[in-house]
Amino acid sequence: MKRAANCLLLFTSAMLAATLLSGCKPSSTSHTGSDTVRLAVIPKGTSHEFWKSVHFGAQKAATEIGDVEIIWRGPVVESDTGSQIEVVKDMITMGVDGIVLAPNQKGGLVDAVDEAIGEDIPVVIFDSGLDDGPKIVSYVATNNFKGGQMAGDAMAKAIGEKGNVILLRYLAGSESTEQREEGFLDAIAKYPDITVVSSDEYAGDNATKAKEKADQLIQLHGETLDGMFAVCEPNANGTLEAIKNAGMAGKIKLIAFDPSDALIKALRDGHCHGIVLQDPVQMGYLSVISLVDSINGKSIPEFQSTGEYLATQDNMDGEPIKQLLKPELME
Amino acid sequence: MSDRPTPNHRARWSVLLRHGPSLALLFIIALFALLDWQFGSGRFFSSRNAGVIVNSAALVAVPALGMTMIIIAGGIDLSAGTALTLCGTVMAIAFRDYTIPADQAGAATWIALALALGLGVGILCGLINGLIISLSEMVPFIVTLGTMTIFLGVGQVLAEESTVYPQNTHLPDWLRYLCYTGSNTDYYWFSFLPIPSSALIAIVLGIAVALLMHFTVFGRNIVAIGSNPLTARLCGIRVGLTTTWVYALAGVFVGLGALLYFANVKNGNPSDGTGKELEIIAAVVLGGGSLSGGRGSILGTIVGALIIKTISSGCTMLSIPNTYTHIIIGVIIIIAVLIDGLRNGKPKWLFARLASG
Secondary structure, eight states: OHHHHHHHHHHHHHHHHHHHHHHHSOGGGOTTOTTOEEEEEEOSOSSSHHHHHHHHHHHHHHHHHSSEEEEEOOOSSTTOHHHHHHHHHHHHHTTOSEEEEOOSSTTTTHHHHHHHHHTTOOEEEESSOOOSOSOOSEEEEOOHHHHHHHHHHHHHHHTTTOEEEEEEEOOTTOHHHHHHHHHHHHHHTTOTTEEEEEEEEEOOSSHHHHHHHHHHHHHHHGGGEEEEEEOSHHHHHHHHHHHHHTTOBTTBEEEEESOOHHHHHHHHHTSOOEEEEOOHHHHHHHHHHHHHHHHTTOOOOSEEEOOOEEEOTTTTTSTTHHHHHSOOOOO | OOSSOOHHHHHHHHHHHHTHHHHHHHHHHHHHHHHHHHHSOSOSSSHHHHHHHHHHHHHHHHHHHHHHHHHHTTOOOTTHHHHHHHHHHHHHHHHHHSOOOTTSTTHHHHHHHHHHHHHHHHHHHHHHHHHHHHHHOOOHHHHHHHHHHHHHHHHHHHTTTSOBOOOGGGSOHHHHTTTOOSSOGGGSSSTTSOOOHHHHHHHHHHHHHHHHHHHSHHHHHHHHHHHOHHHHHHTTOOHHHHHHHHHHHHHHHHHHHHHHHHHHHSSBOGGGGTTHHHHHHHHHHHTTOOTTSSOOOHHHHHHHHHHHHHHHHHHHHTTOOHHHHHHHHHHHHHHHHHHHHHHTTOSHHHHHHHHHO
């Protein structure tokens, strides 16, 4: 018990010392100079190429404006909400001038963002929405509903405005993909000769699960099926595999959302009939521009769309689609 | 000065080693404070960061208290992480479907029931582990490896393979701000003491477990079982029963850890738990817990959790990439265990050479 008491004493005194010393410390110890604007950009994870493109865009904006430092920091544990909250708190501690954040979960990050705003640090949200509450500067993202509508129209065109189609959903509770799903159904409703034979199946968050689900659906609807819409990249990769395995490539028209190497190849081969694209570079770029503008006192629109595009076999080699299929990456 | 360690030397070394984890923590804090002051933003050594670190450490330390007891008893619990998020998921479901808005009359009863439900699930998980281990006499590593995926699966079934969002208006303010680390003193339990409530909970629980381990027969029995189960049995200790109790009690801390987790992320995602058990075990091991049983310290475990979170915070402040953070933490765990081994005369070849030369 004595040694425990000793250790406790040691630790408490260290923490006390930290508290006291920091109190006396002048706030001008920053070594980066007072006129440099330091912005934290926090993605959902760091390994996916999408985020590397966002990083490229953010850095591009920083270089253009000048005197802006980008602190790029993803959660230590990929896609872990608790880990992302820690990063937001660390950035508040570092006293950054602003935070750009893609929240892992719309509800989980609300209080962390509130804490940042409480310390007078402005926050821009990008890619995925945050629950209502905190007074953020702006929400910069793809208009996913419109993207879904474009997918619906592309589907109608691919199957000649009549036939049976399937909507393969992603996960319940994911806001961005739900918007795409609703957009797709909204667009398809305009075509009286198109029937949605299945729209309540969730493909899950990886290609293997998506393939299983697509296999079952193709078994079930097989010969009468004309088209499938997969709402995100892993989902579309799995569906593409399932269609190929069933020997229906080209017969069942596939519309995807977000590119991958396999999907780009399928688009060229005529196994995929349209990919709706987002612009991650623009997302990073616009987020940083908006945050700096807001710090300089300009007013920023509540929601800013970074655009959505449709890649087809015909336009895939021209600009801007070629660039969007293979966006620049920050290495 | 002779080459051979004299008793006096040995005593001095053992004092150093005994305080090993705490000294290591101080060293790490000093190191990062210096580096950050030189190369970083100079904010690492601040009261705000102390608050942030003790809050994140509390999230690991609370379930690690139970793990410490298990490890002292010679066991291990790989299911702690998924059991924790299973409890969190259950709480989230309760706050989504079965509670009323927090500002309505009678809400307190529902809130207490929802939290008790989560805690109950934690105890149940621990009890299942304990019963299987003591009745079947299987190795705890394998049993909890099995229950780890079982708890994950059960959580996913309950959450319908998704994330469960509670109704925000149903959460009481004290729960919302359990992990608050900002500068608004109204959100802390004691407005004159801006320490995150989560850390206060961890400290109180830590003291309770330390008292239990030092001053009760049950605590002594745990150490006896971990040191040598056969001797313990010969001394009349009911090994199976005590083991079951240890796991069930650890389940209480998993449930309380889940409360903090839920208060932090405000939703329940069963798959968040995979990997958390390793962080929990690492905290115990860094604090001097021995996986061969019989040894471990409550204070050490809390210090271990602080070490992990101090390193991860320091790396963020210094903009050291996450990939290197993982490597640094791994290296420190191995060094800690190595130093701990020196205290017990390991590695044998080194000591044999020292004695002969």
